[in-house]
Amino acid sequence: MLTATHNQILRAIGASGPVTRTELVARTGLSKAAMSGLTRELIEAGLVHETDTVGGQGRPSAMLDMRPEGAYFIGVSMLTDPAIVALADLKGNIVARLTMPRDTDPERFAQDLGKVVPKLLEMVPAAREHLNGIGVALSGLIDQAQETCIESTLLGWKDVPLARLVHKAVGLPTYIENDAKALALSEKLFGSARDMQNFTVVSLGDGIGCAHFIRDQLHRGAHGGAGEIAHSTIEPNGLPCRCGKVGCLDTIASVYAQLALANDQGIEAKTLSDIETAATRGSAQAIALLHRAGNALGLAIANVIQINDPEMVLITHQEPAFSGLFATVVKQAIENNVLPRLSGRTPIRSQKLSDDVWARGAAGIATHNFLLGFN
Amino acid sequence: MLTATHNQILRAIGASGPVTRTELVARTGLSKAAMSGLTRELIEAGLVHETDTVGGQGRPSAMLDMRPEGAYFIGVSMLTDPAIVALADLKGNIVARLTMPRDTDPERFAQDLGKVVPKLLEMVPAAREHLNGIGVALSGLIDQAQETCIESTLLGWKDVPLARLVHKAVGLPTYIENDAKALALSEKLFGSARDMQNFTVVSLGDGIGCAHFIRDQLHRGAHGGAGEIAHSTIEPNGLPCRCGKVGCLDTIASVYAQLALANDQGIEAKTLSDIETAATRGSAQAIALLHRAGNALGLAIANVIQINDPEMVLITHQEPAFSGLFATVVKQAIENNVLPRLSGRTPIRSQKLSDDVWARGAAGIATHNFLLGFN
DNA sequence: ACACTAAGTACAGTAGGTGAACTATTCAAG
DNA sequence: CTTGAATAGTTCACCTACTGTACTTAGTGT
Incomplete structure (x- = not known):
């Protein structure tokens, strides 16, 4: 022990x-x-x-x-359908992976997971006796104990004690966590923030996520809502958001929103790169759109910097590179909206998300708890 | 020991x-x-x-x-001229106080303080042998070690190692801290946030300050800049601010700014109450001004809630009460700009600042370090 | 070959805790 | 008024995890 x-x-x-x-x-x-x-x-x-x-x-x-082989953890990403179940070692290498249907009935999902885990272990028998925990990443609000999903719009959940259900079905210490927070964990444990005590991760994807590490621990907040910048108001008279408010960052700068806005304006776009290409070709609408989105995201990140003054902000993205007009505007907007005497002192890094990131992050939830001695 | x-x-x-x-x-x-x-x-x-x-x-x-008499601490508030030097006991009661000129030459100020402290101790001789530290509150950025003032616009300082100078002159463990953070400390140690681990204090005065307690400790940030919401951008095309940016919260909602805006519009106002009175009498300009200021402050506080999800937000003010149109608009704006599923869950409290608060807060800096075992 | 340097180990001693059995002081029932 | 149950707090032997000091190990520089 x-x-x-x-x-x-x-x-x-x-x-x-x-x-x-x-x-x-x-x-x-x-x-x-x-x-x-x-x-x-x-x-x-x-x-x-x-x-x-x-x-x-x-x-x-x-x-x-x-020693990578010293301990193994299972990570479950419920961000995609099918869900991804991965086996990761102590250094975050994914040594086996399977998929399973993302059943939104918690009981059934836990049951299914109970069947998938043994299959995963067959692929790497050595892991069986060093398996130390399981982490589940999902989008939504999670309680402090990492046990109950307080609310998930995507899954249609409210107060679902998923960790208990999975624990019963799999028989391993189980922790659940919000997707953005799992990503931050992954960066802290295995990625570019390993040696930092205070940093913020902003994930730019279909939605926008955000999580903070403060004094070497994940900051969850009183209701698990820390980091919910996607729904901070950027345009007080902006578009209505599915959250019920108006002018949320999510309605302007998420990949989903950008693509929707682009297509509304007749720019055929399936990825952000398509909008960038249109901008390069001189489309005034594309340029305006990227400016608007970039300014919004930059302002939101500037707010985070002003409020929490992290050592670093990491922007993760799906596109091959975080460059082009959008990235330039984001960086410029951060610069413009942060106190001059602080601006430039907070490094803004960016990083492409690899395919395995979410599953690795989910496994990282369990790794983190293992390293904290919770088991 | x-x-x-x-x-x-x-x-x-x-x-x-x-x-x-x-x-x-x-x-x-x-x-x-x-x-x-x-x-x-x-x-x-x-x-x-x-x-x-x-x-x-x-x-x-x-x-x-x-036991109040068990330990004493000296608190120095450099927020006013003359500066206030107070002797506080372990429960934050101020048992003696003096004033001294706020010399902006750090060396001379430390020297003067070296002369004032003995006078203070003569007033409460019992405190001498239980004196455990000295705290200095000032406006500006302070480093993590609470030793150096990185920058203070008000005092015209840059990288001033004030704590070292005071320590040399007074011979006690010395810590310096930002005013808003000292206020948060005071609330944590002696006030209404004693039993909370995560909360935010927003101080509404001539300027606007803000500080966070996270996991039972003050969150300073990588450059001592955590909580600088006064200069978060609220109106992207707003008024220029003395900080060099544009549309900062400070230019709209600080007492100083509100009074200046009011008088510009022909509303004679010496305190916020005067503007409130004008609004009650039906002045459209006063009503508009209070709405604008209230919405700005509310939006800024909503951003804090979304980013950090504190257990509570405490708004401190100078006016006799936080009521009237401004307060109503602030609360409404917070409500409107926080995720519906989180709003209402974060208590917003308000509290009038007493005269001694800053000196007590300054002493609290030393008390806090004493309780953490730093001496 | 020899001194020198720095990394890492062995071992006795010690501070700061635990567990279990004890004492202290009340309320409630007979 | 006695007796027992309940809860607060104390005592003491024991134990664990660390420290300090003296040592060994394994290299470099001359």
Whole structure:
């Protein structure tokens, strides 16, 4: 069994890639003696291994890193139909994946999952005895305990205790999480925000999601609603939104909205690139549309920066690259709407979402809880 | 000397008013045995005392509470000229206060403070041996270490290591903090947010300030800029702001801006109440102005709620009451701009600022660090 | 070959907790 | 008024997880 200190060390290794014991001593504030014993135990448990030795003067130091095969987690993405069920190792590599129908009846879905998981384990038998948890990512509001879906418009759920149902069917520690928050977790654990304590992820897709890491933990908010920028008001007299309000960011800048607006104006577009192409060819409507959308997203991100002052903002996107007019306008709008003395100090990064990101993020929910010692 | 556990218990007592040992056991997760010994030590140290005993069936329980005379802190408010220097006890009562010129030369100010502090202590001699720290509240950006003022427009400062200077002159642990954050601290330690882990304070005064408590700690942000909603863009094509941007909340809804806008339009107003009175008498301009300001502030607060989903938002004000047209519009605007499924779930409270609040908040900076064990 | 440097380990000692049995102080029933 | 049940708080032996110090290990520089 792992103690809180074991977990602390695991998190430090996870955050700082391969590290020496001496570096871990500095980071955690533990003594060399304690570190020696605790790392040995982690190595014996198969969670950590020495990858390399680097030498300067004196005895060379051994680099410690997570051992991928040390623990496995199952990630379920309910963002698509069919849902994706993936088996990920401790470093977030997806070693097996299956799909299953996204039954919106929670009981049946949990039952189905109970049948799919064994199939997944057959594909990687070694994972069976190191399986440590299961995470489910879905769109909607999730409670603090990561147990109940308070509300999901997409799935038509209200107060569904999905984690309990899945736990009963699969028999593993189960945690559920909002999609944007799962994505942030994935970036924190495996991606470009590994060594950051405070950052924000904005996911640009059919909808717009957003999640914050604050002091090394996901910030859920009092009702699981932290990060719901998709429905912050950008145009006080704008278009009605399916949420019931008016002028939400979602009605202007989501990929879905942009495409709908484009097609309304006679620009044939199936992806954002199509609108960009039209703009490059001189379509005034396309240019105006991209400006409007970019300004909206930029303003919303500027608000996040002003309110939370993160170390970094990561914009994730589906298109091959975050470039072109839209990206330029977004960045410009952020710059223009952030306090001059703060602007430019907050790096804005962008990253294409790979196909596996959601499933990896879902597995990351379980990984995160494992590293926090919740099991 | 206090251990981390002592401090944890002190914080729990501070947050939950008079509490029984048994309740503390439940809150902290410590054993009865540990609690027994640790509370005795806190009582012996004079930091805690038994106030009352309440009985049901069984042995009556003793209520533990902070002992005001157990520790004293000095709070310096640089928000006014002259600056206010106050001596506060562990419960935030101000037991002595003096004023001193607000010299904007940091060295000289620290020197002056070095002379004022002994005078303050003469007024309450008992405080001398229990003095535990000094906090300075000022408007501007403060670094994470609460040591350096990164920038203050009001004082004309840039990268001023004020805490070091004051520490040298006064010889006490010194922390500096932004005014809005000090106010939030004051509410957390002594006010209406004692038992909350996540809340936001919005201070409406000549300027507009804002600060967040997240997971029981002040959220400063990567550059000390968390909460700077005064300069979030509300009207993309609005008035120029002294910050260099355009359409900032500050140019519409701060008391200063409202009064300036009113007088520009021929409404003679020295306080917000004067504008309210004009509105009551049917002045279309006054009504429009209050609507505009209220909508702006409401939208900004709605953004905070959507982004951080706090347990509560506290609006502090200078006027005798937060009522009238402006308050109504603010509340309505919050309601209108927050996701319907979240709105109404976030209590909006308001509170009049007393005269001592800033000095108490400044002292609270030191109290907070004392309770965190930083000294 | 030798000193020097830095990484990592062994081991006794210790601080800060736990669990179980105890005492203290009340209410309620007979 | 006694007795028992209920709850609060204390005592004490024990244990765990850490620290400090002295050591070993494994390289570099001369």
